[in-house]
Amino acid sequence: MNNLLRKGNRGKFFSKFLANYGQEIVLLSSMIILFIVVSQVNPRFLGGNNLNTIFSGNAYIGVAAIGMSILIITGNIDVSVGALIGVLATICGTLAVSGYPIWIAWFAPVVVGMIVNSIVGFIVAYAGIPSIVVTLGMMSILRGGLISVTGGDWITDMPEEFFLAQQNFLGIRVPLLTLIFLTTIMFYLMSNTTWGRSLYAIGGNSEAARTSGIDLKRGVVLAFAIHGMFVGFATILFATQLNIIASTVPPNLELTVITASVIGGVSIMGGTGTVIGSTLATILFAAIGSSLIFIGVSAYWLRAIMGILILSTVLADMARRRRASL
Amino acid sequence: MRVLIRHESILLLVVIIALFTLSIQAEQFATIENLLNQGRFLTEVSLVALIMTFVIVTGGIDLSVGSILGLSAIILGVAWKKMGLPLPVAIGVALSVGTLAGLFNGIIITRFRVPPLIATLATLALYRGLAEGISQARSIRGYPDWFFILGQGELLGVPTQLWIVAFFTIFTGFILGYTTWGRATYAIGANEIAARFSGIAVNKTKLFIYSASGFAAALAGVIFVSRVSTTRSDMGMGLELDAITAVVLGGTSIFGGKGTIIGTVFGLLLIQTLKNGLSLAGVKSDGTYVAIGFVLILTLLISNLFNRSSEG
Amino acid sequence: MILLIHKMEGNMKHYLTVLTSMLISSSMAFGGDWTGGDDLPTNPLPCSGPAPAGEAKAYDGGSPTNAPNRKGKNITVVDVPKLVGIGYFAATTQGIMEAAAEMGTMDAKTDGPSEANIDDQITLIDNYITQGVDGILFAANDPGAIAPVLKKALSKGINVVGYDANSDPDARQWFVNQAEFNGIAKGLVDNMAGEVGSGGVAIVTSTFTTPNQARWISEMEAYSKKCHPQLEWLETVEAQEDNILSFNQANTLINKYGSDLKGIYGMTSVATPASADAVTQANQCGNIAVVGLATPNAMRPYVKSGCVKSVVLWSPVDLGYAAAHVLRAVADGSLKPGATSVKAGRLGELSVINGSEVLLGAAFTFSMDNINDFDF
Structure with a gap:
């Protein structure tokens, strides 16, 4: 701390910047190094198509991870996110093939996502049951319910205009654009509005938040509702990417989303982190997955190396934090 | 402490209601044969959940248990078949590797101060990856007959692995409820800093608990291999969530400091009762999933309401 | 022990580096064989011309102990696919239901795990054994892992027939093979x-x-x-x-x-x-x-x-349909070890291969011309 005071204004700004956005910097630099190294092995890695695959193909995970980050910052978690995306995608596709206007098909997952998660948030906030418990239960309900309703039939023959995620806008794929747009907005809202700061207050120190006049319970319900909205957005990208919708729960999606959020720098204890980190982490993991194929790592060892890289990111972040706190 | 007992009593009541209703709904349910048989299916998740209770009581979590199970199963197979070790030695190697994997979790958590959820999310990917890499995605079969006694045989009319679970339950229940180690576990979960200042070896305790968690997962892996007579790298996928569900249903607070072994046991019993009983009563597995979800939420809801009214 | 812990902590970074380089180098070492295959012997067909007739093999399936006489009686059957919730197994279910409706003496239902998980599948089958069904149809997630529970079913006098994905032969009676x-x-x-x-x-x-x-x-x-x-x-x-x-x-x-x-x-x-x-x-x-x-x-x-x-x-609808018919034939006692063919409703006579497998037919190729004729 004393060190900090001795430095000049500029140094102070810099170290503060480092302290606040350290994990984002770690992720970004890892990504840049990765891109440079892999493109030496195979220049096609940096081809427009591949960047599109990495960025746009995984954008839905990033969007869901934004919602998850908001929850985690308030000290909550949602393990039902994968099951919910499966259910919402089925609703979305069913509406689209049943002749409803496209905008209703797009809008429905957002609304239903918000309703489902508001209920979860309500139980968490007002009945005082930890979110991991409620969402574990919710995961079970959604997963079982989806199969008993659809019986596993896939949805095809959606109208041409339905496939939002396959469109380009200003020469950029819509999923990537959506991810950038939502990340920017949420970053701004969370760092510059009373609501945003109240999220950190809820997660960081509930007692302090209470005494400072924040309505804790309403805050938690609202965080869940907004997370639900993001799950809805993620679903739109998920459901409109391919010409078929498999009305099942995507395997292990909840783990992918949670991993992106927490390794993106959102402290699981709540109270810190930004959504830029979770977005960068999503892209970094997608890039690692792609690059391991490009480098030609044996497919059998791929997951182990992925695990080591995730672990290294975590340890690098911890080392940085420790140094920053000295 | 009163509050804790209340949750477990409510849970017991729910278990009894479930047992009663289901035995009326399905005549095959309440037979000794069926109930003992269910013990086989309960074993792996029970072993893991019992130690997970300790982990969660300290305010931690271990998501890597399913992957450790898979890794140990593969190590068992590789050590025996590929490296030609005698099977008992291979079992020992598998259990040691599982324990070391748990210890490694513990080191990342205590030494590098990585939050348990993040640390074990990372090792979840790593250990599963190692299992896949080491096995080269080949399954290993052809174990000698005596090995199957563990997972498919009986001892005094009771499935062999149930004895192990019974021993584990009493042992862990005793440790958590009646020893200094148990009190240290609670103290860490209630307030880690205070625990440190009151002279509790916080890090050592945690290292021990995470190693035990790895050991339990490895033991579950060995029993699983014996039960299904084959080894695959994808064994135990999703086990972590089943175990955590049982523990939190049993009343252990996810924030740490609160929880009992008996609660976890009730949680395990309730889930297995529902899975088995509903199926016997003609409900399909998707309906059973929905029912388990509702029971999980409603039980905690009711329990919380009771506790609140008794407080207020 | 404690000493070991300290040593490990100090060398963590070192370990990670060594581990990574070990993994990468060993991953380079595995080459040659196609990734994703198994080590079992292969038996490629001739490049052109008809497939050589396979050697006749004695029946190698299992048989139920003390199975009651089910000839012509109403039987309850459970179908446990690898997983439910994908189009393929929705189609096999459709075929089983079609056959059951046609026969009128089979009460069939499908119940499977929501993920292709060996343990969930085993637990489900075990529950149905306890419940006391007459027949079990299955598509195995793992041939070995499912064997003990299927053998248990056989020992309780239940008729067991597989389709799509086989188990060890002696753990079931027959297997309906969609195509070799x-x-x-x-x-x-x-x-x-x-x-x-x-x-x-x-x-x-x-x-x-x-x-x-x-x-x-x-x-x-x-x-x-x-x-x-x-x-x-x-x-x-x-x-x-x-x-x-x-x-x-x-x-x-x-x-x-x-x-x-x-x-x-x-x-x-x-x-x-x-x-x-x-x-x-x-x-x-x-x-x-x-x-x-x-x-x-x-x-x-x-x-x-x-x-x-x-x-x-192949047609998964036909596969389910054939499996249901084979199960009926086994329960009736009309399909016995040593048989060379079996009647399967609208599919006609299906031949027996490899000792205890019923062959659905050759794989089918869908193209622009005929794809609209199928709905599954």
Whole structure:
């Protein structure tokens, strides 16, 4: 701390910047190094198509991870996110093939996502049951319910205009654009509005938040509702990417989303982190997955190396934090 | 402490209601044969959940248990078949590797101060990856007959692995409820800093608990291999969530400091009762999933309401 | 012990580096064989001409102990597929229900795990044994893991018949084989060679541990080496049973190999349509062929657009239909060890191969001309 005071204004700004956005910097630099190294092995890695695959193909995970980050910052978690995306995608596709206007098909997952998660948030906030418990239960309900309703039939023959995620806008794929747009907005809202700061207050120190006049319970319900909205957005990208919708729960999606959020720098204890980190982490993991194929790592060892890289990111972040706190 | 007992009593009541209703709904349910048989299916998740209770009581979590199970199963197979070790030695190697994997979790958590959820999310990917890499995605079969006694045989009319679970339950229940180690576990979960200042070896305790968690997962892996007579790298996928569900249903607070072994046991019993009983009563597995979800939420809801009214 | 812990802590970074380099170097060392295959012996078919008749093999299935006489009686049957919630097994269920309705003496229901998980499947079967069904139909997630519980069913006098994915032979009575592994492999590789001529091909599969897929890949390798050596194998990628992941993996293959990639094999009914979508969206239709196993409904858009020329599959509806008929025949006692054929309703006589397997027929190729005739 004393060190900090001795430095000049500029140094102070810099170290503060480092302290606040350290994990984002770690992720970004890892990504840049990765891109440079892999493109030496195979220049096609940096081809427009591949960047599109990495960025746009995984954008839905990033969007869901934004919602998850908001929850985690308030000290909550949602393990039902994968099951919910499966259910919402089925609703979305069913509406689209049943002749409803496209905008209703797009809008429905957002609304239903918000309703489902508001209920979860309500139980968490007002009945005082930890979110991991409620969402574990919710995961079970959604997963079982989806199969008993659809019986596993896939949805095809959606109208041409339905496939939002396959469109380009200003020469950029819509999923990537959506991810950038939502990340920017949420970053701004969370760092510059009373609501945003109240999220950190809820997660960081509930007692302090209470005494400072924040309505804790309403805050938690609202965080869940907004997370639900993001799950809805993620679903739109998920459901409109391919010409078929498999009305099942995507395997292990909840783990992918949670991993992106927490390794993106959102402290699981709540109270810190930004959504830029979770977005960068999503892209970094997608890039690692792609690059391991490009480098030609044996497919059998791929997951182990992925695990080591995730672990290294975590340890690098911890080392940085420790140094920053000295 | 009163509050804790209340949750477990409510849970017991729910278990009894479930047992009663289901035995009326399905005549095959309440037979000794069926109930003992269910013990086989309960074993792996029970072993893991019992130690997970300790982990969660300290305010931690271990998501890597399913992957450790898979890794140990593969190590068992590789050590025996590929490296030609005698099977008992291979079992020992598998259990040691599982324990070391748990210890490694513990080191990342205590030494590098990585939050348990993040640390074990990372090792979840790593250990599963190692299992896949080491096995080269080949399954290993052809174990000698005596090995199957563990997972498919009986001892005094009771499935062999149930004895192990019974021993584990009493042992862990005793440790958590009646020893200094148990009190240290609670103290860490209630307030880690205070625990440190009151002279509790916080890090050592945690290292021990995470190693035990790895050991339990490895033991579950060995029993699983014996039960299904084959080894695959994808064994135990999703086990972590089943175990955590049982523990939190049993009343252990996810924030740490609160929880009992008996609660976890009730949680395990309730889930297995529902899975088995509903199926016997003609409900399909998707309906059973929905029912388990509702029971999980409603039980905690009711329990919380009771506790609140008794407080207020 | 404590000393060991301290030592490990200090050297953590070192360990990680060593571990990583070990992994990478060992991963380089494995080459040669096709990733994703198994080690079982292969039996490639001749490049052209009819398949040689297999050697007659004695019945090697199991038999139930003290099974009651079920001839002509109403029987309750449970069907436990690998997983529920995918189109393929929805179609086999449809076939089983069709057969049950037609016979009028079979009370069938499908109940399976929501993920292709060996343990959930075993638990479910065990529950139905306790419940006391007359017959069990199954598609195994693992041939060995499912064996103990099936043997238990046999020991309780339950008739056990498999379809789609086999178990150890002695753990069930009969297995309805949709098409032999080497036949499927020949179908896929011949179609691929016909479309691309020569060049690099890659595979998108579910997981390397899925037995059927691993078997097909091994047979494809053997057949391809023997009959189409001009096809160069590039690599196999895993994509679970996940649509978007399959799509992304196929895209990565396209991006990595560029014009060196001539064709993609989809090994599952999930991977094939997703790979076709990737090729479509990359505007590579005509340059990269997609050949694979898939259901016609999922492939219709890609076949109609001309991006996919042919899809190889048996009819899963017929497979379920045949399995139900075989089970009925076993329960009636009309299908006994040593039989050489069995009557299966509208499918006519099906022949017995490999001792205790009933062969549905050869794999079928769907194309633009006939894909509209099928709805599953």
